[in-house]
Amino acid sequence: MVEPRCVRVAVPRDHPAFDGHFPGRPLLPGVVLLAQVFEVLRADPEAAAWLGEVPRLSAVKFVAPVPPGADLDVCWTPPGDGGRLRFEVRQHAPGDDAAGVLAATGQLDASPAVR
Template sequence: MLLQHFYTIVASQSIEPQSFETTVTIQKEHPVFEGHFPNFPVTPGVAMLQIIKELTENHLQQSLFLKSASNVKFLAVVDPNVNASLKFNIAIQEDGQHIKIKNNTSFKDGTPVLKCNVTFVKR
């Protein structure tokens, strides 16, 4: 875990053989929010991508390296004081050494937060 104690996995389940859904809670007391931004905490986009990487690694039991990200759309600000719970829906397609994922992240109420396609390389 790159950002120690940044989030906690609340629930995780396989949807189909190549997709899963994981709900996490962002830890609003984490030091990253002291600088991003004081008195108005915003979850950094790079931290969101790191969560996707770690959840995918955990699901596949495989170490991965982020090769590329495309169609990255941040659709809502994630303020951990307002909405700390996020649901990640990740569909996986394996292509040799590459793991291609399609991610849809939302708040508990279904409001879209992040959509992206990411390609990882197996380590």
């Protein structure tokens, strides 16, 4: 069984994505959360090689809002032959328990040229 890999990413309280999203209760936009996932995967040589230049997001589900100042654990399992790369993102914000809160899940397909 392949163990998942995880990388922790800090989301600064003053990240510009929080401006106007939403006034009075700032939340990290989903597209920014996905950008963090792609940055983490691109930094891992094995994941980057598998994904190729133009991976396809085949599914994503946003489960919980991410507040300013939260840390994100981006975790993924390397795919098997012909499989999909599955990921999950857990947030760690003040008041969350040690395991964090599931913020998003999804899966990616490799670029057509890589398959």
